[in-house]
Amino acid sequence: MAKVEWLEGGITAVPGILASGVAAGIKPGGKKDLALVYSASPARAAAMFTTNQVKGAPVIVSMEHIRGGEAQAIVASSGCSNVCTGDEGLRAAREMTKIVGELLRIPAKAVLVAGTGVIGVPLPIDRVRAALPKLVKSLSPRGGRDAAEAILTTDTRTKEAAARVEVGGRPVTVGGIAKGVGMIEPHLATMFCFLATDAVVSRVALDAVLRRAVNRSLNRIAVDGDESTSDTVAILANGLAETAPLERPGPALRQFAQGVEAVTERLARLLVADGEGATHVVEVVVRGAANRRDALAAARGVANSPLVKTAINGQDPNWGRIMMALGKSAARVAQDRVSIAFNDEVIVEAGVLRPGARLDRVREIMAASEYVLGIDLGLGRGQERVWTCDLSEEYVRINGKYTT
């Protein structure tokens, strides 16, 4: 494994990356609601979007713009997602990229756009239009925190990470900001993860690295199983690092990939920990599955079960619910081969309560803010992990009690 050195500064820890965040008046109360990430030099880019068939206007526009594999800016609004807003919404999203492009003197096509917030309400484009010059003027090599703040919705804290890895013996920096997890908020849904790096990397390699990193981190977290219409992950790679170009599989590309994965995994953990009403983060590790796909299905089944998630909330070692969730999953399960442990404390063996199982010890483990729920299916060598959080009364309060 490449050595990962953690840095301060989030996305603007990356050389040549500027960012800003301002209040455009989309959110009430003068909160920051418009964010910009900018690479001063041309950059390769890759992006991933929600697989929901209903997609927001910003997603549709960004999917067009990313086709060329280059981008220099990401502009994001929070407080209004601009989803299910018809042609008017598409025009507004395109106009945002056009104005930002003009102000930065880059093509509109080099600007990606993202939005998070209530679905079905028109974007107040007049306010956005008026605020964009200030957003561009505020760009700063120390602006990562402002951008991280401007993309928040019900998140209780900003999420930033930055790391330096040695790639072929020379330093490469990766930084990112993120918000919200899954589909978790009434008005203001969506997961964003914006990344930047100074790696010298081809478009194809960058795309592959991003997909792998996201599949092993952001796609391994479960808050409520819903999926936003606006989820957006994007990475800009400006090539300022002094390494040989990363194009083909090999040790150097693996080192870079590990740096990207380190950042996305840290951001993923921060997202779960800040899930609505969440008080516990649990790493669900499934081993011994018939194959890797089964391992993932089993881990997801447990991580998404409302009954398991309420038991995590209640700090209750109700292992029968874990058996139930495993049995219901698409993974092959033989109930008399299953073992279950909390951290290192095994409580189920061969599908039944282990004689002398220390449930009191398990309750202590479950009182911690983070722990590992380990499951061995006893069928093969498939292994996967997923992070989840608890389902609390607070989640329901946040998501039910408000007026549109």
Next chain:
Amino acid sequence: MAKVEWLEGGITAVPGILASGVAAGIKPGGKKDLALVYSASPARAAAMFTTNQVKGAPVIVSMEHIRGGEAQAIVASSGCSNVCTGDEGLRAAREMTKIVGELLRIPAKAVLVAGTGVIGVPLPIDRVRAALPKLVKSLSPRGGRDAAEAILTTDTRTKEAAARVEVGGRPVTVGGIAKGVGMIEPHLATMFCFLATDAVVSRVALDAVLRRAVNRSLNRIAVDGDESTSDTVAILANGLAETAPLERPGPALRQFAQGVEAVTERLARLLVADGEGATHVVEVVVRGAANRRDALAAARGVANSPLVKTAINGQDPNWGRIMMALGKSAARVAQDRVSIAFNDEVIVEAGVLRPGARLDRVREIMAASEYVLGIDLGLGRGQERVWTCDLSEEYVRINGKYTT
């Protein structure tokens, strides 16, 4: 459609069917926890069980016993599910059928057994053994209510239904009792639906009628998406009605099927209405899907979405969440063709808010305890419906806050 006449008396409204319920001391506080349904004459039988790969000992034993297509009794315990209890659990379940068989002078194979309650805890077989003679002695042609009470767990009320239909010009009676819905309670999970009829019906026809009725009613309800390890549906048909034997497809079999469906649908609605913490029952009707499978996938996607369910709880016409859940489902969705209505009030057309949509009127509709959420996908002729309830803070309280 056959005319359905509703009767009092639940399962014991059926001629020749006796039932009872007693307290064996499995549940605390002297609550009834042992139920028996008995056909005084030999009966054809059909049953359906949880598809969860983890199955309780009673399910495993009943699956063996139903193979012959005959049964005269169903014995059920509540307060302990006898799941994940190994060989000892299997022995206990078999012993229950053996003792009941001896007391009723029928083969053990003619007795089905079911259990609901906490997983992984041994059944207190001594208490059950001691209570079974009293359970058999209490059998009565008016005992349906006692049996309905003895299978309850966190249910707040008994669930009974009975109906008479004309089959080939002669009356046939169908009655049933049910409990709990989906996997909804910490200790005491599981859905049971026990049915009886005096129809004269072949084993094969009875099985087909039961499967169709369950698929159109009990398999169309959503509380939390989890599935118990103990779900059991069974029907006894004692052939006392004075009709020609029902064996082949035709008008008479359809009439009988309509009677069974009427009873299972009523029980399904009662189950949803009594979901943990539920305050609203919503019939999600999807029309215009590319095909029927898509219609069901779309309806289930909406019915199971935690964000939709919290919006139902908050009486909030947050239609964007419905769009999100549709887009995420396995059904083909074209977002600009979707329309959404609450009862007859259309709020979304062509995927956007309808001009002049009366959200205040929708809020009034959502304040009712029951309403219809109608969705038209605008793609084809597929149609399906699913019943769901809201996700309340009370659900989380019930499922999180207790000690094993």
